[in-house]
Amino acid sequence: MRYSAQRELIHSIIMDTISHPTADWIYDRAREKMPKISLGTVYRNLKQLEDEGMIRSLLEENMTRYDGNIQPHHHLRCNICGDLIDVDIPDTNLRKGIQKDYQFEVDEIEMVFFGTCSKH
Amino acid sequence: MRYSAQRELIHSIIMDTISHPTADWIYDRAREKMPKISLGTVYRNLKQLEDEGMIRSLLEENMTRYDGNIQPHHHLRCNICGDLIDVDIPDTNLRKGIQKDYQFEVDEIEMVFFGTCSKH
DNA sequence: GTATATGCAAACAATTTGCACGCCT
């Protein structure tokens, strides 16, 4: 993967926020700095950054959101404000239980806790 | 919600499989029994059945899958064959931990375990 | 009789892709 100003910009936009943005939001931010950037380029680079393991993607309702935090972690999703909050909880026991009870070799766990955040 | 043959058919198709089908798959099955049914009707009824709590929906990649199992449960997702398997694990401790550590009132938990199932 | 459900096709929204040109290396 060779250098491109567009990709660097897109990556920095994701790293500079904790808000798990959508492709469209990233596109808008990117256009502020680089007005001629195209939405196709944004999508292509998001996919590429994900393939390289530099960002992660989350499936949220009908859109994909992107997350610059590549450490294993989970999410709290507030039903009132829609906020998605990173949360770090140990899942070793869970993993072992599944491994044993279902003869399923766990690779990765994705948990979302739906509910009401402390702001409400 | 009043009776309709289409809705009954759609519901029975979902209840008769454990495969977490997509709208399109359900549409194909439904047309075998009722050739003139439309895809719009399938979508409308899926939404309605979900609103009534008779089925659940799962966000999988770019499509929605439907699940006739409305008991709280989680999923194993095999990276090789793509199968989605129901799994029942207690999450009470997890729930309490989140409640306490993040002042977040948990309503519902969704867990997906990615990995390799016993067939491989 | 009246409101809800249907079939059909057109509209949508998120994402992907083909192509000619541009810019890293």
Add this chain to the structure above:
DNA sequence: AGGCGTGCAAATTGTTTGCATATAC
């Protein structure tokens, strides 16, 4: 020079919606 990356627009895909007709109650 050669190939990856870009902008642009058109294509795809999953889902929703408007409308006239049909059906449950």
